[in-house]
Amino acid sequence: QDNTFKIGLILPMTGQQATTGRQIEAAARLYMAQNGDTVAGKKIQLIVKDDTSLPDATRRLAQELVVNDKVNVLAGFGITPSALATAPIATQSKTPMVVMAAATSSITQASPYVVRTSFTLPQVSVALADWAPKNGIKKVVTLVSDYGPGIDAEKYFKERLIFNGGQVTEALRVPLRGPDFAPFLQKVRDAKPDALFVFVPSGAGAAVMKQFAERGLDKAGIKLIGTGDVTDDDQLNDMGDVAVGVVTSHHYSAAHPSALNKKFVEAFSKANKGLRPNFMAVGGYDGMRVIYEALKISKGQGGGDALLAGMKGQIFESPRGKMFIDAQTRDVVQDIYLRKVEKKDGQLYNVEFDVIKDVKDPGKAK
Amino acid sequence: MLTILFDGIAYGMLLFILAVGLAVTMGLMNFINLAHGAFAMAGGYITVLLMQRFGVPFLLCLPLAFIGSALLGGVLERTLYRPLYHKPHLDQVLFSIGLVFMAVASVDYFVGSTQQIIQLPEWLKGRTELGSGDWMLGMGHYRLFIIAVCAALTVGLQYVLAYTRFGSRLRASVDDQRVAAGLGINVNMVFLTTFAVGSGLAGLGGALGAEVLGLDPSFPLKFMVYFLIVVAVGGTSSITGPLLAALLLGIADVAGKYYIPKLGAFIVYSLMIAILIWRPQGLFVRKGGK
């Protein structure tokens, strides 16, 4: 009993966010397979729970994991409200909570026990807003899904773009449940901007892209740019040629040219019937790394505060590139890449062509 | 302007094909089949898998999607649905939701939970533009294709239901199964055929709609509400009702998003509530029907 170290992994495994859960779980298991399940004399045990993306379920599961299973770390968290709902539990029980997916800026502020290994939308949006004006894109229309992360993306992109001398002529918000992008894209076409900036949760990207082409926006000279969620590696290959040439900014691409990443991608797809890891997977993978290392640093003590201390300030090379956990904000600081979709050996990849180093979450700067 | 109208019509037509089977099972057969979307999903996946794995051309996939879903519907009707016709509506709801859950999990298990993407043939990818300025009409070829297919189906259906003996036998069977059978109508056969065709249409709709609406295992749950709106607003006593309702919904949805994007979903729901409070039996009921 005393010799196990339990990680409660709460993820959406069913419903519309199910792919997030799958990727993260697979990555976490991969990390365990690669690094053994004994750390500092403790046997690591992973308990996976499905919260169906319902915040109250996430919270109850977390509560049960903490009280009944006595987990040492909570991890996972697919969507922002789930993470926010659980934060008080982390505080109350002094259990570190590793956020592997949810990307709204404010999550790390909800509890001093939150550590994030994914990314924040301000991080990636800002990078794109830096790049765009330098590349002849001045007039932009934004199109985001109408919820926390989308609004974050819109806000930070717009602020930075204006700061850089560009302008956002129209800010469109698509309902999360809005199945048809056609009218929004028609509006974009009629507005004739230089580029369209898009953030939609992973999964909806393909539809945007196809309708973008079908509506002839590309022929009208409008460029499509967006956060990496749009050209999610998970699906990129099925999107077909319409995706080629799309420029996005993100912290991870399966095509990241490093040895570590190559190994990661290969091992991941071998273990999962050829599935390509996406940015969710890397969040889970690195999250496990952060937990493992913290356990080592704390010399096998499972105590919450000791673990937390071990997590803060970790610097390491991840498949995504270099990253570190800011000791102050407990948020991830990482390189953000600009990528373009290209065809390599018959497969589509986000090929990185530029990088902005050590981007902190701009949401914390205020 | 015209483009928006055109898109709205295409979207509406698609909704109609997806929902018309439900209008028939719910309105004519008086069976609440919330699993309707699962048949649509089946059609969608049949198409995707045939195209991706076996390289079957898109046009050939459409009839196959119809037949596949119709067969599936027929088999399920015989085995599972039939005993439920005379059960209370709530039991039917429970049962069909159960089926949806099973369908969702099974598809997830066998195919995976990612969005499926269909590669259309080249000739459907283009776009034709007429006129200019405010009156410019841009027609995506695929949407044009959807409109054509759906319009043809609508006319056919309307003919069968309103002018053939099959239509009146179906309605008679629904009104009173026991007496209809006693008067020589083979109720089981009538229901089986109807159900299969309804499911087949959903499958066809799923195949056609995968491109526009996206396709993943949660499809049947995501669009259930839309189907229900079409049927509720359109009323269930005819085919034209749901058709007009679907068109209205499609156009309102598209135009709403275009002109007042901020209000998003408000438009659709407010419109629906307003209509239903104004005409509680649905917009387009047969005169004097009860």
Place this chain on the structure above:
Amino acid sequence: MSTDQIHRNDADTVLSAQGLVMRFGGITATNNVTLNLKKGARHALIGPNGAGKTTLINLLTGVLQPTEGRITLEGQDITGLAPYLRVQRGMVRTFQINQLFDSLTPLQTLALTVSQHRGLGTKWWQALGRNRQVAERCDQLLAQFHLTEVMNQPTRVLAYGKRRLLEIAIALACEPRVLLLDEPVAGVPAGEREELLQTVAALPAEVSVLLIEHDMDLVFSFANFMTVLVNGTLLTEGTPEEIANDPRVKAVYLGHGEEAHHG
């Protein structure tokens, strides 16, 4: 309901319809019908099938709104009044086609009706049947309509005849002052028919009854005044003898071999 208002009208007319018209699309089901129901009357309304008798009752009770015309009950205009308020003013009907509460038992049905009628319908803190008078009245009604042995079976499974009896029992449970009966004995076997109508006839003298019925034996033994409707129009009115001997009524309604019934 002030008394002088009643006096201003024809003193003993309880329910009166003036110039009622009801159109369904192209069909005129009720065509300018004027009808007065006197206090304590035993009034029969007859006419061929589809003459508009049921429609007239629907108009009087508020199920349908007349296209034209006016209805007064005890001197007050009730043309636009909601159906349930008319019931609360003492006008109660039965339906030609049974309208019952299928999942309730006859006992529950009657208990509920009696409670509602005695103003207990909004009581939510005491159980149905806690009230002694209500229970007693139910007992009485059940016995009177031969429903005692089936009182605890769901209405749904009762034989047609029993359902028919319950239909009428419900109306009487409302203690009507004006009772409108639409073919009350349809489906009731010969033996119980007379008994049933005797129950109705035995209502207090001040209760007015309007009866629709095609069984002429019963009608003639029950009614003291008759109205004949044909194609939505009032053909004639009069005492039973006058009607029985009216050649026009014979031609369109009674036929010749009225004896076929007597045998």
Place this chain on the structure above:
Amino acid sequence: MAELLKVENLRAGYGQAVVLNDVSLSLDEGQTLALLGRNGTGKTTLINTLAGATRQHGGSIMLGGIALHKLPSHERAAAGIGWVPQERNIFKSLTVHENLTAVARPGPWNPDRVYKMFARLAERKTNLGTQLSGGEQQMLAVGRALVLNPRLLLLDEPLEGLAPIIVEELLRAIARITRDEGLSAIIVEQHPQAILAISHRAVVLDHGTVVHSGSAEALREQPELLDRLLGVARA
């Protein structure tokens, strides 16, 4: 005359409940049988069982050599059953005309002939089932059974709710049809006298069993017996 219907030891009911016990009867071609009995004795159940709308527990029904009890309900119409259910059960979302055409089978009876018999229906041809008056529904139910062109008509209280003049007409029509076209009929009625006058045979049911069976004429001439069988004395 040839025997058309032979029912032997019939047991039937609803769900687990058995309402009819060992009912046997027979009927010749072109003859009319009056089925009498008090309320709730199983008359409707017997009619419905012949039409295949109840649960049959045992016994056999032969109609002109066809084993009716082995056929599903909907094939019995083809075998020659024409059913007028007690509660009329007009198809409410069909028009009058569709009510007839939906079930019609080829033969001497067609919708037009029904319209001739019930002129009222012709005027209401395009009305929906629910928009008919009670009597009109009754006429339609009879017409609907006739266009099936049956060999055996099952009439469950067909006169209920009809104006006297129509009753007369209908009784005459039934007598004529059975005589001229060789049709047989089973009629359930609350007015025994009216119906015995045009019937050949009479059967009285009580508590789901046959308590009297014989010629209609004989029963007509013994009103006391009839009253006793029907329990009228109770009143």
Place this chain on the structure above:
Amino acid sequence: MNAPQQSLLNDSRFRPWEPVLWLLAFAAPVLVPSHASIINEIAIVALFAVSLDLILGYTGIVSLGHAAFFGMGGYAAALFAKLVMPDPLVGLAVGIVTATLLGAACSFTIMRGSDLTRLMVTLGVGLILLELANKLDWLTGGADGLQGVVMGPLLGQFEFDLSGRTAAWYSLTVLLALFVLLRRVVHSPFGATLKAIRDNRLRAMAIGIPVNRKLAVVYTLAAGVAGAAGALMTQTTGFASLDLFEFHRSADVMLILVIGGTGWLYGGVAGAIVFKLMQDALSSITPQYWTFWIGLFLVVLVLVGRERLIRPWTWFSRGGKA
């Protein structure tokens, strides 16, 4: 007392198993302390389902928007705790009152039309509220959810602890209190008029029942109870998010109620217990595919029938179809 009165009163009498059930429920947080938080959730969902039963089972109104009231009560209680004062009981009252008011305002939408119409109208109301809560993000926190809800101790004494036991007892008590109240209501003459309306509106009117008014009253009452459930939810979780209003919440509660059986009040309770326990067990066995097994359960439940499912020995004897 005559026979009719006897048998009428019999319907409303407490059965011997009822107190046993409730005693067990209240003992549960001690008997299985590790499951206190799921007991809490079951109690809340049961209350929600019972409130739906009031309108679905007793008046036959199909509502797919019941989450509107759940969410309203929930947000009201949460906002009250955050902005005004943290006392749970006062917050609960505020939640109930707010939801009741909303119910009264919405009650006119359910008077006309068919089942389907009402289903869609209620659904629409729920979704509009959802959008509203989303748009009013300065107040509700929008899509991120409302944070910073801190509840004070219950009755000034009992803290909401991490094990969730206080929460469980709190919810169970509220459930019991409201359940007893509703039980009285449905067995009263008022309750009987509701059933009458459900069975046959035309006739209900014809015996002098003001149908629309009764519907409005019962709808409002049900809304209040749903509001209580919502308030319990946000109070015991200290968090409110948009999904309180979501369609699937209305749909789930309907499933739960129908599993347990409508028109019985205990149906909601039974359904909540069965569904939640099963979901919890299945999803910890197979987090990815548990929906399949739940679906299978529903299908079997309907095909075999509720009564027969709990009496397996009847499975192979012939069913009683007519």
